[in-house]
Amino acid sequence: MDLFFRALFLFGFIFFLTRVVGKRELSSMEPFDLILLIVLGDAVQQGLTQDDYSVTGALIVISVIALMQVFVSYLGFRFDKTLGPILEGEPLILVHEGEVQEKNLKRERLTVDEVAEAGRQQNLASIDQIRFAVLETDGQITVIPKNKQ
Secondary structure, three states: OHHHHHHHHHHHHHHHHHHHHOHHHHHOOOHHHHHHHHHHHHHHHHHHHOOOOOHHHHHHHHHHHHHHHHHHHHHHHHOOOOOHHHHHOOOEEEEEOOEEOHHHHHHOOOOHHHHHHHHHOOOOOOHHHEEEEEEOOOOOEEEEEOOOO
């Protein structure tokens, strides 16, 4: 039963941690971030199982984490208007009609250069050519160009 509660607690902590870190950080991992993620996984494993190296213990931990993920996904689906934004996040407008939304950039710790790079990937030379740039819930920046007239 101890493993069950450890898994519940660590699932909640990791879920909270990923929400605090932000969308941008999770989508653009550097090599150091990958190493840190591996170290984090090892630290979490030690906290979950402690001295229990049994197959049963591993099955309990994996099952609890998997069921919690399904449960959180279901809550986000079932209560999409109320819990969806909390559990899954919301898209954030970074550029509106060529105007950079500085407040939103600061909120997600993004630079104008990173938004401009997303625009260049869509063959747009400058931010002025962007109708909307949106930071999606998965951390990717979607760029919608202004209509050419």
